[in-house]
Amino acid sequence: MKKEIKTQFYDTFVCIADRCSFTCCQEWKIAVDDATYSKWKCLSLDKQTNTSLNQYVMQKDGNRVIALNEHKQCPFLNEQKLCNLVLAFGDDVLSETCSSFPRQVHEFKDRKEYSLVSCCPEVIDFMNQQDAIRFTMNLLEMDEDVLFQIRTMMIAIMQNQQFSISNCVMMLFYILLELNQKKIISKNDIDKYMQESVLKELSEAINKMQFKTLDTFEENNELFLDMVENYRKQDLYTGYLEPIAMLAENLSSEYDEYKITTHLQQFEGQFKMFEKLLRNYIVMDIYTNSLMPESTLENIVVMFQWIAMEYIIIRHTLFLKWLLEEQKSLTYSDVRDYIVVISRMMGYDHEDIYEYLEKSFEAFVWDWGYLALLIGKN
Ligand code: SF4
Structure with a gap:
């Protein structure tokens, strides 16, 4: 019989139907x-x-x-x-x-993996109640293939609260690019990246780098507008997207640099209040979407870029929403709804993702610097 790995609340999930705040x-x-x-x-x-x-x-x-x-x-x-x-x-x-829906099952040669996707608000509520995402088996103790070990390392690093979400994402992308260069990857190569000293060194190197806040803001804004373009044309998610897309368009033609920099700093404090939820959401995405039965390491790298991009777009939509609401407190229901909208929009269909990347970028796999520009510094 195949091994079964489930996210901890997989078996207890029930659709709340008429009580749902954002029906699928x-x-x-x-x-x-x-x-x-x-x-x-x-x-x-x-x-x-x-x-x-x-x-x-x-x-x-x-x-x-x-x-x-x-x-x-x-x-x-x-x-x-x-x-x-x-x-x-x-x-x-x-x-x-x-x-x-919203269950997802991936069947590998020797195991079945069960998960729930973040396109359902009830799943987000579950995630919001957990200190950390747990699984029905201890992934670190499982002796599976090298890609499984790499994904386990990704989850372990993402769950390491010593490092900010931004640093975790940048460190992980750096590690994945390094591993992707190797012809043969051993368990030792992967374990090395889970050592506290190696992670601290990477994180400190990132902390010493210079990031230009406004370059990150402009790139995030363009990416957001590009991502929502088709949905706006089809009049989908209009109530959620149209007001903030109009603001994004105005900001892409002109903005006050001092004001935006100050607002970005203030927003950072608001956004940080949802750090636990956002970390859980990225961990769930890594577990559910980065490793498929037919995946190669390059597929994992590309899917991780996509997960990072989704996180960046969620952060930017919330920034725009917060600006529109005249910088009042960011509410949990806004955070939940925009995670749901952006997750539904971006999906995880491999063909669609590769088509988008081919159309919009020079290569499927980005340089580390581009992802760092998108993420920016806390
Ligand atoms: S989004 Fe989730 S809770 Fe809402 S109707 Fe769909 S499955 Fe049910």
Whole structure:
């Protein structure tokens, strides 16, 4: 039997349906698999016309998906925020996407890994309540392949609270680039990076570097605008994105350097209050998305860049939101909602990520300096 590794709250997760603050039944692609499509052919919600459920299915970007209504919501979602399909036919009628979300399972040769994605606000609430993300097995004691060991090292470093999130991300990227240069990687090579003395040296080297706050701000702003462009065109997540995207556009043409620098410093204090949640969120992303059954080390490096980019965009959206709200306190619900929106927008489809990187950057794997510019200094 295969080993099973789960995040600690995987088995207890329950969708809260009508009590959810940000339902997943809106504003994105809800896939309809072949088996569900066949099943739906013979089912109807309308006793008079008897029209099949498949009338609500359409093709989008080469996939079969549920056609959303004019409010960009699933047509089966009723006014009480419950699913009409489940009410009429029970849970078995749901497509694979609907019945499994937000769960994710990766099946490797010798093990199965279970996790929950951060696109669901209930998952964020769980993360917010944990001091640190734990797993049903001790990853450090598992004798698995080299890529598994590298991911375990990534999680261990990210969970090391001696170092700020920014330093952890920059240190990890440096380590991954170094490992990616090697032809053969031994367990000793990986263990070396978990030594406190090596990490301290790396962190101190980063602390001594000069970072230009405004260069980081400008690059983050451009990246944010680039990332939201398609969603704005399609009028998705409008309430969340449009006001801050308009502010970002204004700031990209002109801003007061002194004011923005001061605001960035003030925001840092607000953002730090959510450090535990953000660290847990990055750890979950590393566990869930950096290592897939077919991954190579280069795939891990690319996925880690993506995770770092998602974190940077979440931070920037919250900065813009905080500016718009006239620098009042950053609230937990804002932080949770923007983690959900940005996670839903950026997804983790390998093909989409590689396509975006190819279109936007010279190489799939960045220089260390570019990631450092995006992250900037605390
Ligand atoms: S986002 Fe999560 S809690 Fe909300 S409806 Fe979807 S699965 Fe349920």
